[in-house]
Every structure is written in C-alpha cells, then in structure tokens.
Amino acid sequence: MSSTSVLLERTGPAVAEEAPQVPTVDDGSGRPSRYVDSKSQFRLTNAPSASERWFLLGSLMAQLRYVPFTDIEVLLGVHDSELVMMLHGERPITRKYAERWERVQEMLTQLATVLRPEGTSKWLHVGVPDLNGATPIDAISRGKLRLVLDVTSSYLDPSYK
C-alpha cells in the first residue's frame, strides 16, 4: 500500500478541502479591509481596486478565449508567464497594466458590435487600410493601440457597413 492514499479525499463539489487562510479584520470603519502579515506584525491595508482589476482581467480573458495566447501577450502587453501569475494572484496588477487593459477592453467592446468573439483572432491578423495596410496585432505590437482604437471606433459610425 502506498502511503499516499486516495482515500484521504473524496470526489465532490461541496467545499474546497484545502481551505486557504485569509485573515480579515473588522476594524469598525465599515470599509473593506485586509490584514497582511508583514515583519511579524499585522498591517491594515485597503485594496478595493484589486477586485476591479481582476474583474477587468477576467472579462478580457473571456472575450479573448478564442485568441491564441501569443496574441494575448501582445494585446495585454504582458509576458504569458507573468499573466498567469496575475491570474493566480501571485503578482499584482499594476496601474500601468490596468490602464492599457481598459483601452483593450474598449477596443473589444467596439469590435463586438460587428464581430462575434470567434472572429477576433482572424481580425487581428487582417491588414487594415486605415493602418496603412498593417494588421491590428502588428500595430499594437508597435505601440499603436490608440490608432487601432480609432479603427474600431469607426465601426460604431452608423455609416459603417
């Protein structure tokens, strides 16, 4: 008999069996708060924007679920391994990324008015006259996300067919 027994657990959806310990505190202020263990002392921090950034990242990942990870790296401006760490809460999502991702979100929202999510991947690799024939993914990789946003904004024009 192996010392590692499958018996120790059972297959079931009830609750997570390795419950992470998330110390929280009610400091009486009514604000969301969190204890962070720092140098053996509890420190009180407020981080409401972290939730909003995870929300943004999660929403982007859903909209980009048909896009290759190599293109997601370019769109989000973050290396894949770093992105995974952000998704897992192992690396903070800094303001720099959040601001860029809000523009990508805007681009995808505008794109969604004319394209299903499955078409995003192909659209990224098609030359666009307004980008001098460059593809959106090439333009974004050269730091021209704003120009690509102008292109997707034009899709909202009622005269666009």
Added chain:
Amino acid sequence: MLTFPSHEDVVFEHAPLTSVICQVKFPPIYPLISASAVVGFQESLSGTYFAADPDVGASTAQMVNGKVVNIGQTPTTWRFIDTSGNWIVGLSVDFISLESKAYTSIAEFSQRMTDLLTVLYRVLRPRDATRVGLRKINAFEFDDAHPSEMSTMLRPEIAGVLGDDILAPALTNYASQFELRDDDDTALVVRTGPIRAGDRVSFILDMDYATLRPYPIDDSGNLGEVLREFSEGITSFFHWALLDEFKATLGPRPRVEMESHT
C-alpha cells in the same frame, strides 16, 4: 486499469444511479475567493450555465487584541446551473466540478467536462491537476422490515452484514469503505451502507475512481479520456457487484437499441 469480468454494454431503464460527479482539483487560485475573479469564467459559460446561489464558505473567528479576526475561512464555491437544473458546475479556489442528476452516458458527461476545462484553461490557466476524480452514486431502495433482502440484490461482499439474516434485523448502524488500488496514484474507493430518508431506506453504492497524477488542465481533451476510463472501471465494478437476477429487474437494454430510440 482495474479489471473486472466483462459485461454487456447496456442501459438500465430503472437505473439506481442518483448522481454522477467529476471533480478536478488544482493548486489554489486565491483570487477566486472574490466574485470579481469569477467573472471571466462566468461570461464564458453564458448560454450554457447560469449563475446560481454560491455555497458560501463557513468561517471561524476569534478575538485578537480586542478585534474580531476571521482566522479560518472555507472559500466560497461558485455554482452555475443549466436551464434544466440537472447539470451543476462548481468552481472554488482549488477545484472545478460537474455534477449531473440526469446522467445518460459518459460521452455526454465527459464532453461537458472537457468543455468546462477548456473554459477554465482559457480564462484562469490553472496549473496541473492535483487530483482527478469521477464518482457515481447509486441508491437501492429496500424494505426496512427485511433488510437481509439485500443478499438477493448484491454480492455478499458488497451487501456485507446487511445481507445476513441474523445480524441485519439488529443492525443500527453500518457503513463500509474499501479502496482498490489501480497503481500508486490511482484507486477506486467504494463506500456502501444504508441511509434513511423519511420512511424510505436505501442502500448506497458509492464508487469513486480517482487519481493523484498531475494531468495538465488544458484544451487537449486528455482528461475526457481519463474520465471515460474511470467510468468504464466503475461500470464494470457495478456489474460485478450486482447479482444477475436483480440486474434483470432493472430493465437492461442494449445501449445501441436505447440510443436508436432517442
């Protein structure tokens, strides 16, 4: 793979199967404690599964320096249900699960689970699985006044003391559990015993095939194949555990014949 005697590929018209559950565990993704981190997964499921009331984790607290500190919190399980209410998805910081109350075939079940794992991979990128399990729970109703009738339904190894004429009438509590080792990382765990719900008494045959092998969680569909293997192992054990005369009362029909009617 555990081997049991071969059996016909049949579907039981009066199947005692009450629930089928798959759970894939992975290293914790702590942001999933928060609803905001679930949004990507939820958006990707829309159209198939819809958000249901989450199973909010329990917490314990104690006073530290005059303040109430929450020291142990079981994370919430986020739940999603299809329109029929028969398929339930669970997502927590360290697992994803799928439960069916209307199981018809492992082909449909594994396809649904594969689709869920693909969504999980695309939006949350979990690391390799720490445990993969498939569990089928059967309930056989029996006459509480004659518990030893279980000996006419199940092999004596499974019915246990409940099938004994002398012991069964005096039995107040009985549960059995054994583990059949497949390899160092994989085993079939079988749990049996009677449970009472109101006036009805059922004998539970709970079969849980699981592995600790670190399968990648991705869009390859490989875990679907693992589930099909586990399902075959469980089904083979089920056929072995039931006596032929009793099995005949469950209305076995060849699977091909049943599928041609649907």
